[in-house]
Amino acid sequence: MNDMPEVAGLQKYPLARRGFMMSGLISGLTLATTRVDAQAIHTDAVGLEAMEVQIPTADGALPGYFARPAGAGPFPIVLVIEEIFGVHEYIKDTCRRLAKLGFAAVAPELYARIGDLSKMSDSGEIFAKVISKAPDATVMSDLDSTVAFATANHGDPARLGITGFCRGGHVTWLYATHNPRLRAAVAWYGPVAGPTSPIQPANPIDVAGDLLCPLLGLYGGQDPSIKQTDVQIAVDKARAAGKIIEIVVYPDAGHGFHADYRPSYKPADAADGWKRMQAWFKKYGV
Numbered sequence: 001m002n003d004m005p006e007v008a009g010l011q012k013y014p015l016a017r018r019g020f021m022m023s024g025l026i027s028g029l030t031l032a033t034t035r036v037d038a039q040a041i042h043t044d045a046v047g048l049e050a051m052e053v054q055i056p057t058a059d060g061a062l063p064g065y066f067a068r069p070a071g072a073g074p075f076p077i078v079l080v081i082e083e084i085f086g087v088h089e090y091i092k093d094t095c096r097r098l099a100k101l102g103f104a105a106v107a108p109e110l111y112a113r114i115g116d117l118s119k120m121s122d123s124g125e126i127f128a129k130v131i132s133k134a135p136d137a138t139v140m141s142d143l144d145s146t147v148a149f150a151t152a153n154h155g156d157p158a159r160l161g162i163t164g165f166c167r168g169g170h171v172t173w174l175y176a177t178h179n180p181r182l183r184a185a186v187a188w189y190g191p192v193a194g195p196t197s198p199i200q201p202a203n204p205i206d207v208a209g210d211l212l213c214p215l216l217g218l219y220g221g222q223d224p225s226i227k228q229t230d231v232q233i234a235v236d237k238a239r240a241a242g243k244i245i246e247i248v249v250y251p252d253a254g255h256g257f258h259a260d261y262r263p264s265y266k267p268a269d270a271a272d273g274w275k276r277m278q279a280w281f282k283k284y285g286v
Contacts, residue, residue: 039089040260040267043096050096055108057145064108064146065092066153067099073154076286079146080107081164081171083259084126086117090261091165101278103286104155108146110139110171131167135199139171140178147179157181161286163277164190165258173204173215173234182213184284186277189219189255193230208234209241216246216280218273220253220266244284248276 050067065087068075078098082091087107098105111117115130143162151157161184164172169190176185192204215238219231231247238245250257250272256264258273 039093040265041093041097043093043100045096048096048099050092050099053106053149055106055142055146055149057142062108062110062112062142062145063087064106064149065095066104066106066150067092067095068104068154069099069102071154073104074156075102075104075154076159076161076281077147077150077155077157078103078105078281078286079143079150079160079162079164079175080105081143081162081168081175082107082110082117083166083168083256084117084123084131085120086111088118090259097274103161104150104153106146106150106155108142110134110142132195132197132200136174136201137199140175143171143175144179147181159183159286161185161281161284164188166190166256169217170204173217174202174207176213176215177207177210178212180212183286184213184281185211185215186280187215187217188258188273189223189226190217191226192234193227205230205234205237208237208245209243211238211241211243211245214244214246214280214284216276217248218258218276219247219249220255220257220269221249221251222253223255225255246280248273 047070048067049070053064053066054061055064080091080095087109091107095105095107111130111134114133120126147157147160160181162172162175162182163186165188169187172185172187173190176182194203219226235245235247250269253266253269254264256262257266258270259265
């Protein structure tokens with residue numbers, strides 16, 4: 001990126017009540033996050049500026065990936081939040097897909113200080129050794145820094161959105177209660193409940209009433225790792241507080257149905273969710 005500063009029609013499915021065992025949280029994620037080499041969608045960088053970047057933060061730089069249309073912009077900004085496997089090719093491709101639509105899309109490696117997720121594949125190990133050790137406050141601060149980076153590189157902070165997948169969907173919920181400049185958020189199968197700790201004191205279900213922007217949640221009806229009754233509780237809390245929220249549940253989809261490099265990929269549901277995401281961003285000014 002030559003001019004960049006150097007480091008500068010599916011019906012909504014009703015939320016069903018169904019049984020859920022705590023052991024299903026990790027086992028469901030483990031089954032759903034099996035990594036495979038094949039990827040269904042490959043987006044080129046023709047007409048784009050797309051590259052690895054270093055994102056300045058409060059305590060050093062984080063690696064990340066940035067893609068935007070060629071030209072001066074400014075372009076609406078979309079933060080793209082990784083799953084538990086880091087900013088690998090699927091996340092980079094998602095950034096390029098968004099850039100093809102006219103967005104400046106940036107995906108920070110939020111867990112880079114703690115471990116190299118590209119070298120880890122076991123979900124339980126990743127959660128225990130990396131994810132659980134990332135303070136929510138640091139994640140929120142790093143995302144603020146990511147917005148500043150995108151703003152300095154042809155992004156328009158007045159048109160700011162966020163989307164994330166799996167753990168990234170969880171982070172999307174939390175950031176939507178943190179940054180008042182957000183115009184819209186789209187969480188793909190983001191867990192809303194789970195263990196807490198002093199450094200991760202709240203889940204989306206606890207803070208849903210504090211949403212600062214409209215939130216769209218996209219979930220799989222066959223996802224064993226997310227209790228849909230918990231999602232409904234979060235929705236009820238948000239609506240009771242007067243917040244704008246919409247949840248779409250795809251009856252036959254499991255966890256990770258947008259991840260086109262995994263067996264869980266559901267092309268029709270992924271495409272429908274992608275269209276809904278675009279419409280949500282457009283409707284609310286991203």
